[in-house]
Each structure stands twice: as structure tokens, then as C-alpha cells.
Amino acid sequence: MAKPRTEGIRERKRRETHNTLIEVGLELFLEKGYEGTTLDAIADRAGISRRTFFSYFKSKEDIILAWNATVWESALEDLRKTPLEAEPLEAVQQVMRQHISRYKNSAHMRAIDQLMLSSETLKQRKQRIYFIQEKALYAVLSEIWPQPERQWALRGIAMFSIGALRLTLDRWRAQTEKSLEQVLDITFFELRQELFL
Amino acid sequence: MAKPRTEGIRERKRRETHNTLIEVGLELFLEKGYEGTTLDAIADRAGISRRTFFSYFKSKEDIILAWNATVWESALEDLRKTPLEAEPLEAVQQVMRQHISRYKNSAHMRAIDQLMLSSETLKQRKQRIYFIQEKALYAVLSEIWPQPERQWALRGIAMFSIGALRLTLDRWRAQTEKSLEQVLDITFFELRQELFL
DNA sequence: GAATATTATTGCACCCAGTGCAATTTTTCA
DNA sequence: TGAAAAATTGCACTGGGTGCAATAATATTC
Numbered sequence: 434m435a436k437p438r439t440e441g442i443r444e445r446k447r448r449e450t451h452n453t454l455i456e457v458g459l460e461l462f463l464e465k466g467y468e469g470t471t472l473d474a475i476a477d478r479a480g481i482s483r484r485t486f487f488s489y490f491k492s493k494e495d496i497i498l499a500w501n502a503t504v505w506e507s508a509l510e511d512l513r514k515t516p517l518e519a520e521p522l523e524a525v526q527q528v529m530r531q532h533i534s535r536y537k538n539s540a541h542m543r544a545i546d547q548l549m550l551s552s553e554t555l556k557q558r559k560q561r562i563y564f565i566q567e568k569a570l571y572a573v574l575s576e577i578w579p580q581p582e583r584q585w586a587l588r589g590i591a592m593f594s595i596g597a598l599r600l601t602l603d604r605w606r607a608q609t610e611k612s613l614e615q616v617l618d619i620t621f622f623e624l625r626q627e628l629f630l
Numbered sequence: 631m632a633k634p635r636t637e638g639i640r641e642r643k644r645r646e647t648h649n650t651l652i653e654v655g656l657e658l659f660l661e662k663g664y665e666g667t668t669l670d671a672i673a674d675r676a677g678i679s680r681r682t683f684f685s686y687f688k689s690k691e692d693i694i695l696a697w698n699a700t701v702w703e704s705a706l707e708d709l710r711k712t713p714l715e716a717e718p719l720e721a722v723q724q725v726m727r728q729h730i731s732r733y734k735n736s737a738h739m740r741a742i743d744q745l746m747l748s749s750e751t752l753k754q755r756k757q758r759i760y761f762i763q764e765k766a767l768y769a770v771l772s773e774i775w776p777q778p779e780r781q782w783a784l785r786g787i788a789m790f791s792i793g794a795l796r797l798t799l800d801r802w803r804a805q806t807e808k809s810l811e812q813v814l815d816i817t818f819f820e821l822r823q824e825l826f827l
Numbered sequence: 828g829a830a831t832a833t834t835a836t837t838g839c840a841c842c843c844a845g846t847g848c849a850a851t852t853t854t855t856c857a
Numbered sequence: 858t859g860a861a862a863a864a865t866t867g868c869a870c871t872g873g874g875t876g877c878a879a880t881a882a883t884a885t886t887c
Contacts, residue, residue: 443834450808482837487874500871519882522825557758564757590820592793600785624786628719629826640854641864668843679866684845 451489451499453479458496463548467493467555492560500570501562504542508532511575521574521587525594526621533601533613567595598622640740648686648696650676655693660745664690664752691755698759701739705729706770717773718784722791723818730798730810764792794818 459472459477471494474486476483508528515524524587550554571591578587597620605616645741654676656666669690673680687693707726712721733739746752768788775784794817 435800449837460759468825472874473872483840485836488835493873548872559756560761561754585797585817586820586824587799589794589817592797593790593821594826596789596793597786600782600789603785620782620786622692623783624790624826627783627786628790628822630717638855644864651831669845670843681867682865685864690844
């Protein structure tokens with residue numbers, strides 16, 4: 434029993450603190466806004482020192498990024514189940530449909546989404562998130578279809594899909610009749626039409 | 631001669647200082663890197679006080695954004711000349727072809743492009759620039775084709791085009807045989823194929 | 828289980844971007 | 858020329874982020 438690697442207090446605590454920081458961070462952002470929340474406040478509420486915060490995250494923004502990564506990861510997880518014969522773009526579209534359903538049905542996620550629209554700084558963070566998502570999406574696509582000659586096509590698909598997701602959200606917010614999923618399908622369909630012609 | 635509005639010392643000086651700051655800023659970024667350049671250094675070399683810098687730019691990043699805006703503006707200027715009967719996407723593609731030629735032939739622009747790849751921070755700024763360009767591109771498109779029912783199509787075209795431009799640059803850097811213009815055309819063509827099928 | 832090696836946490840001093848404010852200088856205009 | 862308007866500046870302050878060295882917590886070895 435000298436090697437078997439059970440978890441160990443150290444690792445457990447670290448994971449816990451990491452999660453606490455994300456929780457507490459979002460909590461405070463929702464309470465006081467992003468700008469209005471200092472790292473001192475976050476560290477305080479999480480019960481660590483300000484200095485220690487930086488051994489968990491490189492920056493304040495990293496809290497948002499980390500949270501988003503976990504959310505998006507579940508979508509990518511679905512995508513990995515795609516059979517080889519599928520069309521990449523169809524597969525992505527389908528995964529996104531599920532993704533936005535989850536999104537829509539979680540009050541917490543909707544609240545954070547709201548928050549992200551509230552300040553200029555946060556809108557900018559959001560833009561970064563799209564890039565990161567695109568990159569992660571491409572990474573998964575090229576796991577599934579690793580042929581080098583498809584590389585640029587897959588990058589294009591990732592670019593287009595994330596872009597379409599972004600437009601979908603904008604378009605959905607600009608109206609009230611249609612469901613998020615409907616808007617997604619319409620957006621994908623119309624854009625493909627438009628680009629072909 | 632009491633009203634005729636010649637330029638006035640005030641306005642001229644302001645414009646001059648503004649330009650000087652962009653020049654000096656980029657100069658220093660190229661010399662010492664973005665991170666390595668402090669606002670003190672920029673203000674110093676431009677012959678103003680640090681505090682005054684902020685009456686010209688909201689932030690350090692703003693220098694980069696302002697420079698980029700002027701460069702991109704010339705491309706948009708070309709676009710505005712597009713006849714109404716043209717296909718928007720074709721028009722944009724053509725304008726981008728000219729745009730990247732200019733880019734390619736200016737040593738200064740190439741140097742800045744290089745710079746932007748050099749640090750993590752600057753890569754992030756670059757990402758923001760793409761969003762801003764997309765927004766500006768859409769604005770011009772909807773000047774030309776203001777019909778509200780085309781709104782989402784035009785947004786899609788802006789999104790797709792800027793995305794394709796981004797991929798073009800990546801793809802071009804990853805090889806040596808083809809010219810930038812060729813890669814642009816190939817990328818546009820292949821992506822449209824891929825998305826339609 | 829005590830001694831020792833690792834690794835995490837912390838405090839402290841520091842750098843830099845950015846802001847508010849009030850004093851001063853420069854430009855405008857009557 | 859003199860008063861009004863606008864630009865520049867200094868100063869003090871906030872908050873994010875880093876380097877470093879001391880200390881505390883956990884892991885490892887005998």
C-alpha cells in the first residue's frame with residue numbers, strides 16, 4: 434500500500450478550493466458585478482489569501498474561463514460519440530442543439546449569460562470565450578477525423594459553427610416567438626443557403 | 631472672417647498628438663514588446679504627461695485598436711464603392727483580396743503582424759480586433775443593402791468573411807508555395823463547398 | 828512515529844494600468 | 858486685452874498581478 438495512489442489530502446483540498454473559487458467568484462460577480470468584485474473579496478469569501486488565489490488562477494478572467502470550459506466540455510463530450518460516417522457539420526449542429534437546451538433550462542446559466550451582457554469588460558471576455566470554444570471544438574473534430582487533408586475543412590466548420598451559435602443567440606434575443614432551438618436551425622440553414630448561392 | 635472655421639491650433643495639435651501617440655506606441659511595442667512598454671515610456675517619448683495619454687486613449691490596447699481601425703477603414707472604403715447589384719459575399723471577397731495585398735506589401739504592417747503573434751497578450755488583442763472588424767464590416771454592408779430582411783444574412787456574411795480571413799492567414803503561414811491571394815481564394819472556395827454539401 | 832523532504836500558503840514589497848480631482852496652462856473668442 | 862473654454866498636468870488612490878522568502882501543511886522514509 435505504498436504506491437497505489439489513493440487521492441491524498443493534498444489533491445482533494447486543491448480540487449475543492451478550485452471549485453470553491455469558481456463558485457464564490459461567480460456568486461460575487463452576480464452580486465456586485467465583475468468590475469465591482471475585487472480579488473480580495475473573492476479570496477476572503479473563499480477563505481484563502483489573495484496571494485494564494487494566483488496559485489489557482491492566473492487572473493480574475495480565468496474564473497470565467499474555467500467555468501465556461503466545464504460547461505462547454507459537456508457539449509464536446511457528446512460530440513465525441515459521433516460515428517465516423519456522420520457529416521461533421523451536421524454532427525456539430527446537433528450537439529449544439531442539445532447544448533443550448535441545457536443552457537436554456539438552467540437558471541444559473543441564464544443568469545450568468547445575463548451577467549455577461551451587462552458590462553463592456555464582460556462582453557469582451559465573452560468574445561475570448563468564443564475563440565476558445567472554437568479551438569476546443571476543432572480539437573475534438575480532429576480527434577474524430579484526424580486525416581491531415583481535412584484539417585482546414587474542419588477548422589472552417591468549427592469557425593462557422595461557433596459563429597452561427599453566436600448569431601443564433603443574438604437573433605434569439607432580438608425576438609420572442611421562436612424557441613432557441615428553432616432559431617439555431619433556421620440560422621444554420623439560412624447561412625448555408627446564403628453562402629452557397 | 632469671424633466664423634469660417636479654419637482648423638484652429640487646438641484641433642490640429644490634438645490630431646497631431648493622437649497620431650504621434652500611435653506612431654510612438656507601435657515603435658516602442660516593436661522595440662520592447664507590448665508588455666515591456668509602459669505608458670510612462672510612451673508618454674515620455676511623445677512628449678506628454680502620462681495623465682494626458684488617457685485623454686487620447688482609454689487604454690494601452692486602444693493604441694493597437696486605433697491603428698487597426700485606420701488600416702481596416704481603407705478596405706471598407708473600397709467596399710462602399712460596390713454596386714447594388716453585386717453579390718455581397720463576392721464583393722467582400724474581392725475587397726479582402728485588395729486588402730491583403732496592401733498588407734503584404736507594407737513592411738511596417740508585416741512587422742506589426744509579426745509582433746501580434748509574439749506574445750499571448752497580443753494574440754488576445756488580435757482576437758478582439760477580428761470582432762471589431764466583423765462589426766464594422768457588417769455596418770458597411772448594411773449601409774449598402776439596408777433592407778431589414780437581409781440583416782441576418784449580412785451578419786452571417788460578415789461573420790463568415792472575417793472567419794475566412796483569419797483562416798487564410800493561418801493557412802498561409804503554414805506553407806510557403808502559394809501567395810496570400812491564392813490562399814484567400816482557395817479558402818473561400820473550399821469553405822463554401824464544404825458548408826454546402 | 829519522528830525526522831526529513833515536498834509542496835502549498837501566506838505576507839510583503841513592488842510594478843503598472845487606469846481614475847478622480849483640483850490646480851494650472853494654453854487656446855479661443857468677444 | 859481680458860474672460861471663458863478646453864487641454865495638460867500632478868497627485869493621490871484603487872486594483873490586478875508578480876517575485877521572493879518565510880512558514881505551515883502534507884508526504885515520505887527509516
